[in-house]
Amino acid sequence: xxxxxxxxxxxxxxVYLSATPLFGLTATLGAYLIALAVSARLGHPTWANxxxxxxxxxxxxxxxxxxPYPSYFSGAQFIHFLLGPAVVALGWPLWQRRAQLRRxxxxxxxxxxxGGAAASASAVAIGWALGLPAEVLASLAPKSVTAPVAxxxxxxxxxxxxxxxxxxxxxxxxxxxxxxxxxTVMRIRRTEVRGFALGTASHGIGAxxxxxxxxxxxxxxxxxxxxxxxLASLLLPLLPLLASWLP
Amino acid sequence: xxxxxGLAILLLxxxxxxxxxxxxxxxLPGPVLGMLLLVVALRWQALRTPVGMAADALLGHLxxxxxPVGVGVVTHLALIARDGPRMGLALLLSTWxxxxxxxxxxxxxxxxxxx
Numbered sequence: 551x552x553x554x555x556x557x558x559x560x561x562x563x564x565v566y567l568s569a570t571p572l573f574g575l576t577a578t579l580g581a582y583l584i585a586l587a588v589s590a591r592l593g594h595p596t597w598a599n600x601x602x603x604x605x606x607x608x609x610x611x612x613x614x615x616x617x618p619y620p621s622y623f624s625g626a627q628f629i630h631f632l633l634g635p636a637v638v639a640l641g642w643p644l645w646q647r648r649a650q651l652r653r654x655x656x657x658x659x660x661x662x663x664x665g666g667a668a669a670s671a672s673a674v675a676i677g678w679a680l681g682l683p684a685e686v687l688a689s690l691a692p693k694s695v696t697a698p699v700a701x702x703x704x705x706x707x708x709x710x711x712x713x714x715x716x717x718x719x720x721x722x723x724x725x726x727x728x729x730x731x732x733x734t735v736m737r738i739r740r741t742e743v744r745g746f747a748l749g750t751a752s753h754g755i756g757a758x759x760x761x762x763x764x765x766x767x768x769x770x771x772x773x774x775x776x777x778x779x780x781l782a783s784l785l786l787p788l789l790p791l792l793a794s795w796l797p
Numbered sequence: 798x799x800x801x802x803g804l805a806i807l808l809l810x811x812x813x814x815x816x817x818x819x820x821x822x823x824x825l826p827g828p829v830l831g832m833l834l835l836v837v838a839l840r841w842q843a844l845r846t847p848v849g850m851a852a853d854a855l856l857g858h859l860x861x862x863x864x865p866v867g868v869g870v871v872t873h874l875a876l877i878a879r880d881g882p883r884m885g886l887a888l889l890l891s892t893w894x895x896x897x898x899x900x901x902x903x904x905x906x907x908x909x910x911x912x
Contacts, residue, residue: 666895751895
């Protein structure tokens with residue numbers, strides 16, 4: 551077989567494979583496992599965040615090969631679907647720590663309310679000051695809530711659901727990568743406080759990072775993420791109502 | 798009872814939550830109601846082992862589940878070229894504000910509590 555014919559065979563194979571769900575699923579799992587292994591080999595430094603590098607590698611692959619996002623997603627949706635059961639699964643760490651939570655619920659609820667409101671309000675305020683359009687602001691508002699829930703809230707607020715999901719993932723990455731440095735500067739030492747703050751401001755990706763560092767930090771991050779989901783779904787859709795009361 | 802049973806229980810809770818959210822027009826999304834349902838259901842001892850196995854498996858790789866949505870960044874390249882730096886600045890600062898406020902409030906409220 552001549553090199554040109556082999557090349558043509560390869561191109562045909564690629565065209566076939568990249569259109570099947572097999573491609574998106576295999577590429578996502580494969581890239582993530584490689585990123586995870588490299589991160590572990592390096593001793594889990596914050597900059598080697600597996601989600602960041604997996605997303606960058608897959609985005610580069612899609613752009614370089616000209617594969618449209620929908621055909622990638624036709625396979626990746628099987629992983630995406632598990633976000634729903636994962637949100638349900640957050641009930642498990644909550645239930646395991648029910649005794650602690652019964653004692654500390656008021657402080658945790660107040661911190662979650664204050665932190666969630668501060669994150670959302672400052673995102674919208676900074677975006678507004680920088681002159682971002684309204685639909686981008688509405689997509690920024692739920693950015694501290696885990697991606698599937700952020701999409702629903704953004705839609706209610708008149709934002710772009712797909713953009714809201716991407717902004718939520720980027721927010722998670724910012725928190726997971728810079729959280730440790732911020733807590734050191736602020737002299738926050740308690741693992742539960744660090745974990746809870748990570749989960750409040752940067753949801754599941756922050757919680758995954760917290761879990762890498764300490765089991766207690768991970769549990770409080772999971773709790774914070776669950777609380778944000780409940781609080782944000784209840785409170786953020788009220789924002790347009792609030793705005794309509796203003797003169 | 799295995800992790801597969803646990804996954805089935807999680808899916809059942811999610812389905813019940815989804816149904817309740819739509820039928821009763823509740824403001825909470827289905828998976829969130831499912832989470833609250835799960836906490837109640839866990840009073841039943843027989844559910845604990847399988848749910849624990851499934852939940853630990855899912856939550857142990859929680860960050861993987863965000864990859865498909867994250868790759869969606871390729872569909873917003875025009876928007877990012879136009880508004881990227883401003884969106885990035887808003888994201889960065891507001892995430893620090895959110896983390897900082899949460900940590901300070903919690904630390905202040907727990908001042909008297911032993912770690």
